[in-house]
Amino acid sequence: MTMTYATYLTGDDLRQVHEASLEILERVGMLVRNEKAHALLARHGCLSQAGSPLVKFPRKVIEEFRASMPPTFTFHARDPRFDRTLPTDAPVIITGSSAPNLIDPVSGKERRATSEDIARIARLVNELPGYDVFSISTLAEDAPPGYYSLARLMPTLKNCLKPLRISSLDEEDAGRTLRLGALVAGSEAAYRERPFITHHTCPVVSPLTFDMDSTEMLLYYVERGYPYYGSIVPNAGLTSPMSLPATLAQGNAEFLAYAALTEMVKPGSPLIYSTLPTVADMRTGAYAPGGIECAMLHMGFAQMARFYNVPCGGYIGLTNSKVNDAQAGYETGMSVVAGLLGGVGMFNMSGLLDSLLAFDFAKAVIDDEIAMMLRRLGRGFEFAHSAMALDVLADVGPGGTFMFHEHTVEHMRSTNYVPTLADRDPREKWVEKGGLDTQARAMERVRQILTREYDSCLAPEVEARIRAEFKDMVRGDCLPPAEWAK
Amino acid sequence: MTMTYATYLTGDDLRQVHEASLEILERVGMLVRNEKAHALLARHGCLSQAGSPLVKFPRKVIEEFRASMPPTFTFHARDPRFDRTLPTDAPVIITGSSAPNLIDPVSGKERRATSEDIARIARLVNELPGYDVFSISTLAEDAPPGYYSLARLMPTLKNCLKPLRISSLDEEDAGRTLRLGALVAGSEAAYRERPFITHHTCPVVSPLTFDMDSTEMLLYYVERGYPYYGSIVPNAGLTSPMSLPATLAQGNAEFLAYAALTEMVKPGSPLIYSTLPTVADMRTGAYAPGGIECAMLHMGFAQMARFYNVPCGGYIGLTNSKVNDAQAGYETGMSVVAGLLGGVGMFNMSGLLDSLLAFDFAKAVIDDEIAMMLRRLGRGFEFAHSAMALDVLADVGPGGTFMFHEHTVEHMRSTNYVPTLADRDPREKWVEKGGLDTQARAMERVRQILTREYDSCLAPEVEARIRAEFKDMVRGDCLPPAEWAK
Numbered sequence: 001m002t003m004t005y006a007t008y009l010t011g012d013d014l015r016q017v018h019e020a021s022l023e024i025l026e027r028v029g030m031l032v033r034n035e036k037a038h039a040l041l042a043r044h045g046c047l048s049q050a051g052s053p054l055v056k057f058p059r060k061v062i063e064e065f066r067a068s069m070p071p072t073f074t075f076h077a078r079d080p081r082f083d084r085t086l087p088t089d090a091p092v093i094i095t096g097s098s099a100p101n102l103i104d105p106v107s108g109k110e111r112r113a114t115s116e117d118i119a120r121i122a123r124l125v126n127e128l129p130g131y132d133v134f135s136i137s138t139l140a141e142d143a144p145p146g147y148y149s150l151a152r153l154m155p156t157l158k159n160c161l162k163p164l165r166i167s168s169l170d171e172e173d174a175g176r177t178l179r180l181g182a183l184v185a186g187s188e189a190a191y192r193e194r195p196f197i198t199h200h201t202c203p204v205v206s207p208l209t210f211d212m213d214s215t216e217m218l219l220y221y222v223e224r225g226y227p228y229y230g231s232i233v234p235n236a237g238l239t240s241p242m243s244l245p246a247t248l249a250q251g252n253a254e255f256l257a258y259a260a261l262t263e264m265v266k267p268g269s270p271l272i273y274s275t276l277p278t279v280a281d282m283r284t285g286a287y288a289p290g291g292i293e294c295a296m297l298h299m300g301f302a303q304m305a306r307f308y309n310v311p312c313g314g315y316i317g318l319t320n321s322k323v324n325d326a327q328a329g330y331e332t333g334m335s336v337v338a339g340l341l342g343g344v345g346m347f348n349m350s351g352l353l354d355s356l357l358a359f360d361f362a363k364a365v366i367d368d369e370i371a372m373m374l375r376r377l378g379r380g381f382e383f384a385h386s387a388m389a390l391d392v393l394a395d396v397g398p399g400g401t402f403m404f405h406e407h408t409v410e411h412m413r414s415t416n417y418v419p420t421l422a423d424r425d426p427r428e429k430w431v432e433k434g435g436l437d438t439q440a441r442a443m444e445r446v447r448q449i450l451t452r453e454y455d456s457c458l459a460p461e462v463e464a465r466i467r468a469e470f471k472d473m474v475r476g477d478c479l480p481p482a483e484w485a486k
Numbered sequence: 487m488t489m490t491y492a493t494y495l496t497g498d499d500l501r502q503v504h505e506a507s508l509e510i511l512e513r514v515g516m517l518v519r520n521e522k523a524h525a526l527l528a529r530h531g532c533l534s535q536a537g538s539p540l541v542k543f544p545r546k547v548i549e550e551f552r553a554s555m556p557p558t559f560t561f562h563a564r565d566p567r568f569d570r571t572l573p574t575d576a577p578v579i580i581t582g583s584s585a586p587n588l589i590d591p592v593s594g595k596e597r598r599a600t601s602e603d604i605a606r607i608a609r610l611v612n613e614l615p616g617y618d619v620f621s622i623s624t625l626a627e628d629a630p631p632g633y634y635s636l637a638r639l640m641p642t643l644k645n646c647l648k649p650l651r652i653s654s655l656d657e658e659d660a661g662r663t664l665r666l667g668a669l670v671a672g673s674e675a676a677y678r679e680r681p682f683i684t685h686h687t688c689p690v691v692s693p694l695t696f697d698m699d700s701t702e703m704l705l706y707y708v709e710r711g712y713p714y715y716g717s718i719v720p721n722a723g724l725t726s727p728m729s730l731p732a733t734l735a736q737g738n739a740e741f742l743a744y745a746a747l748t749e750m751v752k753p754g755s756p757l758i759y760s761t762l763p764t765v766a767d768m769r770t771g772a773y774a775p776g777g778i779e780c781a782m783l784h785m786g787f788a789q790m791a792r793f794y795n796v797p798c799g800g801y802i803g804l805t806n807s808k809v810n811d812a813q814a815g816y817e818t819g820m821s822v823v824a825g826l827l828g829g830v831g832m833f834n835m836s837g838l839l840d841s842l843l844a845f846d847f848a849k850a851v852i853d854d855e856i857a858m859m860l861r862r863l864g865r866g867f868e869f870a871h872s873a874m875a876l877d878v879l880a881d882v883g884p885g886g887t888f889m890f891h892e893h894t895v896e897h898m899r900s901t902n903y904v905p906t907l908a909d910r911d912p913r914e915k916w917v918e919k920g921g922l923d924t925q926a927r928a929m930e931r932v933r934q935i936l937t938r939e940y941d942s943c944l945a946p947e948v949e950a951r952i953r954a955e956f957k958d959m960v961r962g963d964c965l966p967p968a969e970w971a972k
Contacts, residue, residue: 002494003492003493003494004490004492004493005492006489006490006491006492006827006828007489007490008488008489008866008867008869009867009869013867013869016869016871016874017874020871020874020876023876024876024879027880028879028880028883028884029884030884031884031885054884110913205885207879207882207883207884207885207886207888208883208884208885209884209885236888236901236902237888237889237894237898237901238887238888238889239887239888240879240888241875241878241879241882241888241891241893241894241897242888242893242894242896242897242898242901243873243874243875243893243897243901244867244868244873244901245867245868245869245870245873245874245875246873246874246875246876246878246879248867248874249874249876249879250879279901279902281902281904281910282894282898283904284910284911285889286910286911287910288902288910290908290910291902291903291905292859292860292862292863292903293862293901293902293903295823295863296862296863296866296867300867320908320909320910321908321909321923321924322909322913322916322921323923324811324812325810325811325812325815325923325924325925326810326811326812326814326815326852326923326924326925326928327815327852327907327908327909327923327924328812328815329811329812329813329814329815329816329817329819330815330816330818330819330852330855330856330859331815331819331908332816333815333816333817333819333820333823334819334820334822334823334856334859334863336820337781337819337820337823337824337827338823338827338863341492341823341824341827341828342492342827354913357913358913366812366813366816369816370816370820373778373816373820374778376778376779376782377778377781377782377820377824380494380782381494381495381499381730381731381734381782381786382730382731383494383495383496383499383502383731384731385502385506387729387730387731387732388502388503388506388729388731388732388734388735389727389729389731389732390506390509390510390732390735392727392732393510393514393693393726393727393732393735393736394513394514396693396727397514397693397694398514398515398516398517398540398693398694398695399517399691399693399694399695400693401724401725402693402722402723402724402725402726402727402728403723403724403771405727407727407728407729408723408727408728408768410728411727411728411729412723412728412768415722415723415728415729415730415765415779416722416765416767416774416777416779417777417778417779418767418769419777421813422776422806422807422813422817423806423807423808423813424767424770424772424773424774424776424806425770425772427596427808427840427843427844430808435808437807437809437811437812437813438807438811438812438813439811439812442812
């Protein structure tokens with residue numbers, strides 16, 4: 001991007017945060033609930049006492065493993081045209097993920113999500129140009145036993161060619177996920193060449209605690225060399241101090257610990273400085289990822305990521321709203337613009353209402369438009385002397401019009417993002433068309449997309465191989481809701 | 487603000503825009519439709535041929551008058567506590583203004599606005615903490631002949647103590663406006679001390695044309711030493727070339743011409759680099775102030791304003807939407823955040839739907855919340871070593887909670903903006919409270935504010951003086967709509 005980012009912290013502030021983080025890790029330390037991680041840390045020079053989960057990180061350990069953190073992270077797709085690399089391809093736009101619920105597209109009521117819903121969501125995300133990566137938006141309530149991730153992946157693989165992101169539950173689930181990848185790719189070796197599923201967990205529970213299962217998944221994937229990254233999620237007032245600088249320092253310490261652990265497992269493993277930093281609403285203790293402070297903390301973490309020369313991003317653009325109203329619009333819109341102008345590279349921004357609790361089809365369409373606006377903002381001015389078009393201005397002259405000038409015709413498709421959802425009609429025309437608000441227009445688009453016919457993104461023989469091995473596999477076809485079909 | 491702004495243009499780019507603007511003014515020139523301005527420009531070294539409105543500006547003329555542009559601009563209020571100075575008090579948040587229509591707060595239908603509406607709007611703006619300056623939001627359809635501005639000012643003066651901004655029609659209207667100011671202040675001298683009405687027009691019609699009447703108002707107020715500034719409003723594809731750099735160069739040339747004229751009238755006159763730059767939607771020619779390109783151009787003009795060391799801002803955060811839906815939220819929210827992080831100091835951002843056509847009460851309440859979030863974003867991190875609260879983190883320790891720590895209690899009112907409109911309830915609670923969207927909650931607030939009783943902001947003897955002189959003056963009291971009174 002041709003832009004100098006907005007920054008809150010001076011170079012000296014950044015060094016102070018770095019130093020404070022080292023001090024936190026060295027003096028306060030972290031609880032490490034995962035025994036393998038505990039042993040690995042001890043083996044690499046961290047300090048702990050027998051029988052205690054508390055581990056202290058001498059600064060030289062952090063500095064040593066900092067050195068091997070790579071500056072890029074690639075999201076692979078089955079088709080290399082859809083690969084996306086951070087930071088080169090920033091902004092990389094991703095759906096928000098793992099909501100337990102969904103707003104039913106017909107009834108408008110919240111309910112548990114199923115693999116049939118995931119098929120529709122995957123298809124929608126495949127068709128919407130704003131999205132680079134599909135982080136599977138919901139859980140699948142109908143997953144057969146042992147199919148926790150498979151029931152999410154099958155509908156996704158059949159309907160979406162973009163890179164995928166998912167969180168595994170445990171070793172068994174992870175093993176089946178890798179096996180599915182190999183079946184789709186043709187072999188384990190072929191899948192290793194192009195590992196189109198990126199894995200994610202939150203290995204640190206703030207404050208300063210490596211959790212058991214999420215850390216296990218970090219070890220599992222990084223050991224085997226499959227794409228993985230973790231997110232750091234401090235919540236000021238509850239799990240970090242009620243201060244932006246303090247939450248930055250603690251979160252940065254947590255990032256450094258997770259990064260060092262990753263690099264200990266396998267030096268040179270790619271990672272992302274990924275965060276979801278929030279400030280709690282202390283009136284009720286409410287989780288508030290729609291608050292502007294979440295965006296500000298992202299800007300701060302983006303500065304730290306540049307300090308370490310690693311790619312960054314995370315969950316940004318969430319909303320606390322339950323519906324697609326003005327709040328949903330301004331909370332998502334304000335945060336992602338602050339993030340982009342602050343240098344955030346990856347945006348898990350889309351499709352969710354009620355913070356992380358419910359996927360909504362219309363929200364995904366609305367956020368696609370916001371994502372396209374964000375891309376335009378990121379593309380910048382494309383300044384060049386010739387772009388000032390002094391000859392065109394001289395040609396048209398004072399008081400003239402540019403409407404019919406060939407320069408206008410030539411540049412009208414590239415100068416602005418031409419919205420496909422926003423209403424720009426005169427009021428009479430808007431009324432005539434039904435006076436629909438953005439939610440209603442977005443649902444029309446959902447219906448258009450989901451009532452088309454699509455070929456499966458999995459070849460029949462691949463699907464047959466999968467079903468031969470995983471007998472209880474869900475169908476995974478994208479079918480419109482019964483009320484829409486005819 | 488403790489922030490480094492996001493920038494699109496390098497120092498070299500800025501110099502190129504400046505040079506291009508000088509070249510435009512010197513070679514292409516401007517049409518000057520106002521004869522007084524034409525004569526004034528000629529007297530100060532600009533070039534024109536007898537009988538032609540075309541005026542060319544030698545670069546030394548621009549450079550000469552550039553030198554006297556002051557770096558600050560103050561919006562005065564009747565009560566000095568409400569004074570706001572740019573750039574010191576940035577972001578300075580102002581209502582969007584002069585809409586002909588209004589969405590009726592009871593019926594929800596669009597209709598012409600009257601002085602009674604203005605009384606309600608003025609009271610609302612007075613009560614909402616997000617607003618610094620009230621730029622009178624609508625026209626008054628019920629204005630008696632000769633009372634074009636007076637019918638807007640009377641309800642405003644009775645209901646709002648914040649600094650006011652208005653656009654006068656002609657000399658007669660302007661004279662009556664100044665007379666009203668003197669009557670309120672007690673004397674002309676007292677009003678001169680504290681000129682609480684700031685005047686505004688758009689003196690340049692793009693491309694490169696000084697208009698007759700708006701320029702007349704510039705001359706009128708600047709000559710007399712009353713606060714005035716103008717806005718530059720190029721619309722790429724129609725009134726400027728279809729290119730952001732070209733629109734920046736042309737708009738900057740227009741700003742320099744307006745600024746030079748202002749300084750010729752009276753050297754040292756304060757001004758604002760104020761803009762409303764848009765890119766037309768060429769599918770229909772629609773005016774699109776909600777497009778993200780409007781915000782990008784504001785960021786570019788803010789860089790030019792810093793290059794010249796003058797305060798900047800303008801109309802930013804407008805929406806094309808007809809209702810308070812997601813589009814209204816994201817268009818306003820995205821633009822103002824981009825503006826703030828790009829260094830825009832003044833935001834005419836609020837209360838309007840359908841670009842500049844209709845005031846909406848709920849929109850004003852929603853934008854107040856956006857304004858408060860913007861202020862939080864502008865306040866920044868307030869970084870200090872002590873703010874990292876390392877002792878608090880050590881005290882709570884890994885795995886602990888900050889919820890009950892006294893540090894949390896101490897900082898919970900300052901760390902985050904605590905929203906008064908946004909919904910952060912759990913879904914069940916939100917449903918229980920009526921499942922209201924932002925529009926409905928905002929209208930509840932409007933009703934609460936407008937059904938309270940208020941003292942007039944004008945002393946009875948001052949009002950008597952005004953009515954003695956202006957016999958047909960509108961009442962200007964803030965009364966709730968009949969349907970709300972009980």
